[in-house]
Amino acid sequence: MNFPLIMLILLVITGGIALLDRLVLRRRRAPDAQGPWWVEYPKSFFPVILVVFCLRSFLVEPFKIPSGSMIPTLLVGDFILVNKYTYGIRLPVANVKVVDINEPQRGEVMVFRYPVNPSMDYIKRIIGIPGDTVTYRDKQLTVNNIPVVMEPEGEYTYVESGLNYVYNRRFRESLDGHKHDILINPDAPDIQLGGVHPFPHHQNCSYDDRGFACKVPANHYFTMGDNRDSSSDSRYWGFVPERNIVGKAFMIWWNFNDLKRIGLSIK
Structure with missing residues (x-):
């Protein structure tokens, strides 16, 4: 479902009816007469739709994490907020950047339109920017011939697909000053x-x-996903075009299963 497009259509319809009433229909009614329902309802909804549309298009948009590819940074069921302007202001629906602000940096968590199917949104960590050489061999990530520092932090276990327990080793990775935890399955x-x-x-x-x-x-x-051995990412379907960028993930605002996660910043 293309929610931004639906919001734009509703905005145009309600705004058009409100404008039509102001310029034409109101003049045909008695001064104290109320308009028909098909005029009054769109007029009432128009300001709300306008505010929501502007907030989601230019400032902040909510997303829900559907998979475990970003464990342990993001868990299934996390509701997150995405900064829509930090990587530049873009036209709604068309997603064309019209104002440059900041460029995506290594280590940041980014939401983007899935290159294989742009109607879907994906969230991953930026590993390489234009011109970088990214190497991943024997579970060691290297960027521009410099190995990324990994500090062991013990084991990490989570449940996948019902009662399937997944055992991983947890590491603290530092990528251009962005310190975050990743999971590696030594048997994969x-x-x-x-x-x-x-x-x-x-x-x-x-x-x-x-x-x-x-x-x-x-x-x-x-x-790449932080859950390195359980992530569909650029290793498998390729690079993310700049035009597919949606925004930078920065906060968890809700999780029904773990209220302690509310308000956590995304590192």
Whole structure:
């Protein structure tokens, strides 16, 4: 469902009826007469729809985390807020940037339109920016030939698909000053080669049983999930075009299963 498009259509309809009433219909009624329901209801809803549309389009938009690809940073069921202007102001629906503000940086958590199906929103961590060379071999992430520092923090267990317990090793990773926790399953292969699909600029990447190396093209970004061995990300479907960017995730505002997560900042 394209919610921004639906909001825009409702905004145009209610705004059009309100304007029609102000310029034409009101003059045809008696001074104290109330308009018909099909005029009064849209007039009442128009200001509310306008405020919601502007907030979601230019300031902050809520999202719900549907999968475990960003565990332990984000859990299934987290409701998060996304800053819509920090990466530049974009036209609603078309998502075309009209004002530059900041560029996405390594280590930030970004929401974007899934390149394979732009009607879907994905959330991942930015690993490589335009011009970077990202390498992942033997579970070690390297950016521009500099290994990313990983500090062990013990084990991490979570339940997946009913009663399926998943055991991982937890590490504190530092990427350009952004410190965050990641999960690595030592028993999982470094990369699922069968899951790698053809994608634009595929020639920028090389794969083998130990991992991959990718050169990030201009106006694109390389992303990965914090749950490294349980994430569908740029390793498998390619780079994120700049035009697909939605915004920067910055806070958890609700979780029905764990109220302690409310208000946590996203690192």
